[in-house]
Amino acid sequence: MANTSVDVKELPACYVFVADVPGLKNSDIKVQIENDSILKISGERKREDGPNVDVKYVRVERAVGKFMRKFNLPANANLEAVSASCQDGLLTVTVPKVPPPEPHKPKTFDVQVATASVGPK
Template identity: 60%
Template sequence: MDLRLMGFDHPLFHHIMDYAGDDKSSNSSAPSRTFMLDAKAMAATPADVKEYPNSYVFIIDMPGLKSGDIKVQVDGDNVLSISGERKREAEEKEGAKYVRMERRVGKLMRKFVLPENANKEKITAVCQDGVLTVTVENVPPPEPKKPRTIEVKIG
């Protein structure tokens, strides 16, 4: 996220985002710029997680985003990834400029490791009034096995 968009246009702040280094410098032990931006996005995206008997529900604030701007994915490692990006609104009138800009712009992201009993095929996502609700159903527990009776023959 460009700090200048948040009102930090002072030269003192210009080098802060370069602190993490460049993505191409894999020899460095410092985290990459992409990692730092993703970490910031995750820290700034509030979420609640509820466990129900048959499902898990993730509630994430996604202010200003439409459902088409939000991406919900599950990868092979059972990681639920939720992301989106709130862009700065285009200025409506020529010559208008922001006097103060406090609303957050930039990337929104959260990642959750799903439990083993989560059914990756039964996930729904609904966005209403800037709040995304993702429901992940549980795999039903296996039915208890009935004992099998074996006939004893006289032999």
């Protein structure tokens, strides 16, 4: 399981990362933010056999081992509000967006009409 498949979606208010992690428990998965800009998803799948079980595999198709994926997050990612959940073999990491700043609205001022006082000539 050197790599795991991940879909990345951009929604109006957030980015959503959905990773295939079938058979893994929450304790087998780690979600981290590195260097304030990189989302790191990692984990490890182990064989179910205990060390003292005499097993001969006839066929092995399910990958085991450690996996890690890293994603550069955009500047508008709100790193303080990242959340992750795992259900039915899917890890979902939600990274909210920082709301864009209000557009700069020019200020309008009333122009006062000044009367010119004419002095003696």
